[in-house]
Amino acid sequence: MQCGRPYDGATAAPAGKANPETTAPSGAQPTQFKRGIAIAIAAAAVVLVAAVVALALFVLGSGDEASEVDDAGKTKTESVETKDEAKTESDTGDAEGTVGGFGMGSSSAAPSASDENAFIVGFDGDYPPFGYQADPGEDGYLADNGQTYTGFDLDLAAEVCNRNGWTLKVQPIDWDSKDAMLESGEITCVWNGFTYDNYQTQYAWSDPYMYNLQVVVVRADSGIYSLSDLAGKNVVTQDYSFAFDLLEYDDSYTAIAATFNGGGIGTVGSYTEAFDQLEQGAVDAVVCDSGTALQAMADHPDAFMQQDETLYVEHYAIAFAPGQEGMAQTVSDTLREMDADGFVEELCAKYEGDVAYSDWCLRN
Structure with missing residues (x-):
């Protein structure tokens, strides 16, 4: 107007x-x-x-x-x-x-599992260098239990989430409950030095991303240098691990494994416990992944040694629930991109001595 x-x-x-x-x-x-x-x-x-x-x-x-x-x-x-x-x-x-360096860092609150973009990684919280509790003041990922965790696989998962617009949630689990949690949807995947086995059809697998070896670690002064020297010795591995299955079911090892501990393979809840027992002299050897062995020897300089004999060559992959093949492929493709642009090699350098870039096998 x-x-x-x-x-x-x-x-x-x-x-x-x-x-x-x-x-x-x-x-x-x-x-x-x-x-x-x-x-x-x-x-x-x-x-x-x-x-x-x-x-x-x-x-x-x-x-x-x-x-x-x-x-x-x-x-x-x-x-x-x-x-x-x-x-x-x-x-x-x-x-x-936000997490500092390699897409990681401390967080004041864990993302909610109800977030539709949440990517919930189930992992063994005592499995260095792939997933373990961070030291005080060390960057990492906050879980619902109030503890902060870090590790090579968790750093990989964080970067995959960053590149796909997902919210990372870390969920430490008991290793023997992984299948039930995956089936119920409590976790999106199992990602923590998990041995790939294409015969395990209860999983939708990503492409294998790391080579791994099954090895034997003993005390440096033990005088045990070969597998045959382990006959009648106290030997342990982790519950529900690939190492246990290898010793229990592989024909190459069942005979000698039957002599361990006076009648069979000993198991413990975590490799931290296993190496504590080895250091104290309660056991004579630990059978484990090569990455875990390297971490243990780095934590106990001059105390432990790895036998030259390799029990098995395997691969690590990420396990999703059946029907999640598309998600598994997206993660595989993202890991390839991360290798192509140098992220993976840089991350391996961060864990130098525990993880070797030469063991990375998922390339374009």
């Missing part, structure tokens, strides 16, 4: 001329004069009403403009608040998903 001087409803008479309807002509009859007065009064009333209406419209128009300004101001404020809220939410999201 354009605003100007309000129209007063009257028609101005030309200069020097009287308005014939409001001025009584000379010699006019009284009735005519009264009629003229009545007309004049009516005209004045019309003018007054018109003026009031015009004034009201003007006031309303000004109010509308003021309202528009207020609304505009309010809209702008709301817009700023929305941006601030968005920034806060973004900052919060970054804090939860």
Whole structure:
């Protein structure tokens, strides 16, 4: 609405001329004069009403403009608040998903499993260098149990999530419960130095990404140098591990394994426990993955040694529930990209002495 001087409803008479309807002509009859007065009064009333209406419209128009300004101001404020809220939410999201170096770092809160983008990694929380509890002050990934974990496989998973827009959630598990948790959907995958076996059809496998060896670790002063030297010795491995299956079912080892511990293979809940027993002299040897062996020898310089004899050459892969072949392929493709752009080699250097880039087998 354009605003100007309000129209007063009257028609101005030309200069020097009287308005014939409001001025009584000379010699006019009284009735005519009264009629003229009545007309004049009516005209004045019309003018007054018109003026009031015009004034009201003007006031309303000004109010509308003021309202528009207020609304505009309010809209702008709301817009700023929305941006601030968005920034806060973004900052919060970054804090939860951001990790320093190699896409990792500390987080104040673990992502919720109800997040539809959550990628929940089930892993053995005591399986260095692939997944283990971080030292105080060390960057890592916060789990629901309040503990922070780190490791080579967790760092890989974090970068895969970063590149696919997923939210990493780490879930330490008992190794013997992995299948039930995978089937129930409590975890998205099992990713933690998991030996690939294409005969295990209860999983949708990623492509194998690392070579691995099954080896024997003994005390450096034990005098045990070969597999045959282990006959009748106390030998342990982890519960439900590939090493246990190898010794129990592979014809190459069942005979000597039957002599271990006075009648069979000894098992423990974790390799940390196994190497503690080895250091204390409670057992004579530990059968484990080569990466775990390297980590143990790094943690106990000059105390342990690995036998030259390799029991088995295998691969690591990531296990998903049946029906998740598409997810498994996406992860495999992302790992190939990470190798192609140098991320994997750089990450292996971070774990130098425990993980060798030469063992990486998933390449374009």
